[in-house]
Amino acid sequence: AQKVTQAQTEISVVEKEDVTLDCVYETRDTTYYLFWYKQPPSGELVFLIRRNSFDEQNEISGRYSWNFQKSTSSFNFTITASQVVDSAVYFCALRLNDYKLSFGAGTTVTVRA
Amino acid sequence: DTGVSQDPRHKITKRGQNVTFRCDPISEHNRLYWYRQTLGQGPEFLTYFQNEAQLEKSRLLSDRFSAERPKGSFSTLEIQRTEQGDSAMYLCASSLSLEQFFGPGTRLTVL
Numbered sequence: 364a365q366k367v368t369q370a371q372t373e374i375s376v377v378e379k380e381d382v383t384l385d386c387v388y389e390t391r392d393t394t395y396y397l398f399w400y401k402q403p404p405s406g407e408l409v410f411l412i413r414r415n416s417f418d419e420q421n422e423i424s425g426r427y428s429w430n431f432q433k434s435t436s437s438f439n440f441t442i443t444a445s446q447v448v449d450s451a452v453y454f455c456a457l458r459l460n461d462y463k464l465s466f467g468a469g470t471t472v473t474v475r476a
Numbered sequence: 477d478t479g480v481s482q483d484p485r486h487k488i489t490k491r492g493q494n495v496t497f498r499c500d501p502i503s504e505h506n507r508l509y510w511y512r513q514t515l516g517q518g519p520e521f522l523t524y525f526q527n528e529a530q531l532e533k534s535r536l537l538s539d540r541f542s543a544e545r546p547k548g549s550f551s552t553l554e555i556q557r558t559e560q561g562d563s564a565m566y567l568c569a570s571s572l573s574l575e576q577f578f579g580p581g582t583r584l585t586v587l
Contacts (some may be wrong), residue, residue: 367518375545384483398573398575400578406565406579406581406583407579407580407581408519408567408569408578409578410576410577410578413575415572423537447516453555455520456518458574461532462509462531462532462571463509463521463524463532463534464509464519464521464576465521466518466519466520467518467548468516468517468518469516469517471577473480
């Protein structure tokens, strides 16, 4: 069965610091998809990024970047120059070919002004 | 607003009562999902539909839970004889391809 582990429960930073969120996943499938979602205090899950198992190229999108390494089954996510509005719970999720998402327990990020 | 909508946003009920939640997906999305999220945890998959067909149900979905998507558009999730353990946020999502887009959720409190 697939599993997603987010070892960091809470991270607190001062504005403009970078924040890196760790995610480790387990699956025996060779085709899978990884996601990061943000859940602000309002409660609605917001899709941030997706990566396919067959594409390990790391990218940057604005202040977001990610590091996908199949060798270590990790899919880490970085927010550069954090802002107070980045304060939220961030979830890593895994999807196989059965469509459903398996989420980690989440990491609470607090950005202090 | 063309996002996923859910109604009601909050529901307080007494143990033993039945409750029904509604989800309206993004209009062109053919897949619809229900998840449950308890405090401090990530969402857990409950069930999903492709058009009007319910294709998978989690073991979390006991026989007190039923979901429908009668015309392949909106969906309802009904919980019969609610228990205190049913208290959670119930999230609906829809998709057309790989990304799932979530609604604001219905927070259920069973007293």
